[in-house]
Amino acid sequence: MERAVADQATALAALGWEVTIVTPVRPSEVAPRGISIENVPWPSTRSGPGRPRLGVNYWIWVARARRVLRRRCPADASIYTHGGASGVLRGLRRDGAATSVANPHGMEEFHRAGLLRAAARLIGRHLARGARYADIVIATDEALVSRVRSNIGCGDHQVRMIPNAVDVTRLDRVAREGFESSLDADLVSVGRLVPNKGYDLLLEAIRSIELRSGRRLRWVHFGRGHAKGELVRDAAATPPVQLVVVEGADDSVVQATIESVGRFVQPSRYEGSSLTTLEAMARGAICVGTPVGGIPEKIIDGETGFLAASATVDALADAIERSFDADYAMGSRARDRVLSTYDLPAVAEQLSACLEGSSRRRAILQVARHIGPGAGVAQVVHSLEKSFAGLGVSTSRFTLRDTGMRWRTQVSGNVLKKIALLIEVVWFSIAGTIAVQHIRRRFPTLRILVHGDPIGGDVYVNHGLLKEVMRGRSAERKWRFPLNPMHWFTLARDEIRYRGTRQRAIVCLTDGDRATLVDLYPAVQVPIHVVPNGVDLDAYASLDEELREQTRLELGLRAGATALLFVGHEYDRKGLYIAIDSLSQLSSDFILVVVGGSQEMVAKGQLYSAARGVDRRVKFVGATSDPRPYYAATDIVVLPSAYETGPLVLLEALASGRMVVMTRTGLAPQVIVEGRNGEIVDRVPASVARGINQSAQLLARDRKAVVEDCRRSVETFGWDAIAMRYLQVIEESR
Structure with missing residues (x-):
């Protein structure tokens, strides 16, 4: 089990949660104090039990874990899944009030598998996409929110940004324990030796700095991986780079070395949240990183570290050289940032709130074709979204983009644009209605506020009645609606909308609109409220x-x-x-x-x-x-x-x-x-x-x-x- 999962479980237990970890690892190896372990072993192969091959064993393990949850998980227990284990949520009926939370992980590698790993990644992605069946899906950085939505296929209303965390108290303790064994170097890096981590870029950046300045740099790397041999051979080539690769080091040695050296480099080509960067910042090290994944949210260039302009040799070399002139106050600011935002106790509180379901019960989903500053309905929904958030209410959105259509057609007299707008309106009316019904079934406590085209939801906001416009034009002898098919579609849609109880309430913007609505659609049966638009x-x-x-x-x-x-x-x-x-x-x-x-x-x-x-x-x-x-x-x-x-x-x-x-x-x-x-x-x-x-x-x-x-x-x-x-x-x- 990953150390981070064990740390989270321990923190949740400290907050009063009874935690059981379902894992394929034996309890004696991983069980944190006060945590129960439900061991679900990996499937056996001819070579014995082991990690999944081509993803098939992982798929089998997830099916086994799902069966265990069905048999032994209390109906009122919340479920928190990690990575591909989110696949247990597929077909897992949860009819009680408990909350399910998924942290899919690995978003940076979701579409980056090579040909030889394609089959394994196909199954792995399928399992990770089980996160869409959770009430809440966690993105660990703001930069990953959109990627989580697109990769997992979940709705915006499901995604919460909760950062990865490090246990600074534990890291301080283990660093003290390893102080006598720390290694001497000028630069430290930690991570798997694989191409996406960019250690070949770091090697060439060091070589470039040495050729320009004549300065010799000692580089210590902690980690293993299939790219080790090639990296070591390249380091020995002329001119050589002083590289020491340490495999299997105790965490105390790693943390103590980062602190004593005081300079850490994360040269990734693509990255997720980067826990190693947080650990280095917690040690007060001056950190250098590339602008990928969640790194820029942690390393603020010139303030909490140095951010390369791009994931290239020259940009990385420039950032490292700038770090040589930094004072130790930068390391203190980096540590303060971790303590204020990424320390485990504070993050565990956020996770606990999600697992309790309080965020879900207070959540509002706004449905509109487009949302954003400017004018019209899009501006109204955008402004409400900001005010809801300011009032402490979790709010999310469902727009035309969530149905797979990327259009945004402006009102125009152009015939082609009129046709495009017709397609937009018809498509979002149908696809949005289906989506609203689906979301309402899956998330019965979510409150859905519909603005415009789709039918359904909890509250429908009437931003205008075409039938009233048509009546006014008839009075002015400007009858021309038969020539516009979108108007006839809208009239037919509104006849359906205002019959029966397809929504629980309707909001009109003025008293006059409410009277007009009742006059035009006397069959409406739900309460009608008046709430005007607002202004900043x-x-x-x-x-x-x-x-x-x-x-x-x-x-x-x-x-x-x-x-x-x-x-x-x-x-x-x-x-x-x-x-x-x-x-x-x-x-x-x-x-x-x-x-x-x-x-x-x-x-x-x-x-x-x-x-x-x-x-x-x-x-x-x-x-x-x-x-x-x-x-x-x-x-x-x-x-x-x-x-x-x-x-x-x-x-x-x-x-x-x-x-x-x-x-x-x-x-x-x-x-x-x-x-x-x-x-x-x-x-x-x-x-x-x-x-x-x-x-x-x-x-x-x-x-x-x-x-x-x-x-x-x-x-x-x-x-x-x-x-x-x-x-x-x-x-x-x-």
Whole structure:
């Protein structure tokens, strides 16, 4: 059994856990004090019991261990698996409240086997992928989170980052025990002598340093492996490198040598978490490593060690030479980092929380086609995710990428892009619905918050009703839905969604949306709650005069001009052309800045403004992930939408201290107080122009008071407060 597993078991026992280790190793060899051992021997071969050949013996052993768990594991016992042993979770029914946690290990070698090992790795990967049946899958470094997800095939909601740990107290003790036997050297390395560990790179780096500087370096390596012979022969070649390879050394000698030499090198080509690096840092050694796997999270260049620019001879040589000028304070900082983040007692607490199942019970999975900063639903889910995390709630995501599709199609007038968007919506609606049902069955305590396309989950968030848009277009005599198959698909999907109890609760963004939903879909049977969208109050309140002047200069806005702002991707529905038409009824001091839209939409908008003779007064910016500079640069936000639910633009504008001229839709009637923070207008150019003029006059009289009124009107819409309301809805839906 690996030392790390024994250390973890001992730490969990110290926290009050009754620990039984299922292992093929005899109890007399490995059993830590206070730990029970359930011995499941390896299958016997003609040459006797041994480690698996071509992975077949490992597969047989895992099947045996699964049978032992079925017979002897209490129903309420938590299970923690390592590596390929995670295969025991396949077909292991766990109907109780116990938690299963898997640490798959070896992610750096998952797809790197050579031809001769392909069969063994095929079975090994199959066994490791059993981790997907765990409640929680551990990634030991942030850099490995995405690799764990892709290699294991688990959902984002399952992955937790819990670092590997070293028992610093034990390492201190064994280093003292081996002090008299420590070896003398200039550099120390520890690990298997195999190609991926990069010791041939280290050899050539030492040779390069010696040729350039004339300095002779003594290198001691602890470890064995099939590459030993070749490494020793290469070291003896001219010019020779002083290398001593020590096999089978006691851990006390290894730790004492690292501490006495004070310089450790990890030259890996690819790597996982690298426990040896942590052990060397715990000894206060000056560490040099390559930027692979989890090493960069431990060795911070120039602070806790030296990180080579790449896993190459020249980069490694440069990092080693820089380490010669380091003082011993760097070693102290490295040790402090291990004590604060990677010491066994603290990490064992995190593992204990997972095994207790507390993280799983508090977990929320958000489902949306796309998630990220910017605009729309993706921005809403991203903001909720951050606030949930800040409130101590574990949150994860399921997106279009998790279904195997990597597309992200922007709303556009281009026919091909419309077809691509149709495929996206249909695919995610179907694949997402199946996935939500599957996840709900496997993880009954996980709370699922669905935004948009898929049907199901615990709480569905209604970000808009196409049927209401269709009704509005019919009233305006703009009936054209039969030409758009995506609209008919969406209408059919919503008919299914709002019938029966396919979700436990529905969230609407306004009281008006709730009334509209009940009117359009009277068959809905689940509770409907109202929770508005939110806004990052701090981010939008921090816009300063310097940013305003800089952005106005970049836009070419002349001094004294009143800048209007339109933000949105759907020009037609959100009323851009109405805003452009209103310019002809305003003085030439009014300039319209347009943020958002695809290239095709921008080109169409430019042609429209030119046809109206106001092209010099309309400035198109295009899509941007951060609209804040444009809120800072402008004075009044214009949004003459045909239909809205909880427009982020409205909240962002008011949080920025900008008045809003908007139609009576969505959240506008609840937050806009006419003559204070904006104007509510009809969806015609004359009314929009009138609202803009009235807002401009108010700004001219007392701009400071207007800014304060705008910000005060949304002070209860911070994302943390909104996230708390979602948590209440989720709790009530249990």
